[in-house]
Amino acid sequence: MKAVRIIPCLDVSGGRVVKGVKFQNLRDAGDPVELADLYRRQGADELVLLDVSATPEEREHGLETLAEVREVLSIPMTVGGGIRTVEDARRLLEVGADKVAMNTAAYDRPSLLTDVATSFGRQCCVAAVDAAQSDDGWEVVVRSGTEFTGTPVTDWVQQVEEAGAGEILLTSFDRDGTREGYDLDLMEAVTSRTDIPVIASGGADGPQHFLEAIEAGADAVLAASIFHEREYSVEAVKAYLADHDIPVRQEVEP
């Protein structure tokens, strides 16, 4: 029986974990190595590390942080933020990423996904898709939530699968950091149009939201704020899911 994955997300800038609301007003949320190790011990199935640096100086820290996290982390790690070329992806994989997530650069040039999948395997090619509600569905948002493209999300997810993505990290722009729960209609609309795994992201406030996202078709569920604020541990979320007959990996990590 395959287990549903629970994935804490670390937004990292200048060597620190930060968190904002709707991609804005970032504030400090801790040390990336400490948090990564804490979440691993709580039973996290995977970790996502997004470099949200605004300046080249902050980005310099990115590779160091990644290498330090890799030393302690015995679970898969997806790394995203600022990947524009196959060489960018290669550097991150060499330093410690298991998968790389691409967003704006893949939107500008979908062949980036093809090139990464061809060079390193489809299993490490993740398409990060930010979706905002539009008049008749959802549109793709790029450049850290600053550019609304008008492209329907339901079309774009099919394109990323065809281009070579092995997984989709689907973030609801409207729900990010709001703690109103995942956008379930969005999740259903996307999972019905693609065969590759979809990770739900944006809006979790409690274990019941994880359950809803899984029931809406998510293969994995990502959250940041509720774990960073120590309101729920990964272990507590999994215990809740297990009580509702969702298969989860519940092993005590030393």
Place this chain on the structure above:
Amino acid sequence: MSPSTGIVQTNVANTASVTAALRRAGADPHFVEDPDEIDELDRVVVPGVGSFEAGMEALAALGVIDPLIDRIEGGRPTLLVCLGMQLLGSSSDESPGVEGLAIIEQHVGRFPEGVRTPQFGWNIVEPIEEMNHLETGYAYFANSFRFYEPPAGWRCAIAKHGGPFVAAMEREDVLACQFHPELSGSFGQSVIDRWIEGIDR
């Protein structure tokens, strides 16, 4: 002198996590550059992601195909991960016409229609008889192809994804894992620790 550990690099992806896991187990691995090392090293690791064809091409380019076959046939400490395990087969659905190491006379097949492929995530691994390196536990997989029949002469563990498939197998000090022990938390780390410690000796 501490035992030497060499990693046969078939693709950059994943070698950082394999290296980190080996270090946590107390080893000090380096990348194999000279084919003679395959015979000389105390331990050899063949990780691997990417395609069956690219993996065989990488082994050929390093000149390690024949020494690897000798080493594995001799039961010497060798750890093969994911694609590394599949390369033991004679051929694969992934790269028709490409010959594998053919230590296992079996074709590596794609998961059946109707199950999510690639298989991404944690699945239960169960030994079908007592194994030296692992017991039942959750392990992390990222694969589209697999051996579906336990090969004769190997102790095997299975997992289920569209029916049972071979999740791990061992013969003497050779251990092959379809899952990623380097990414399978404390369960995976214990598999690597046990292989490093050589619990049989």
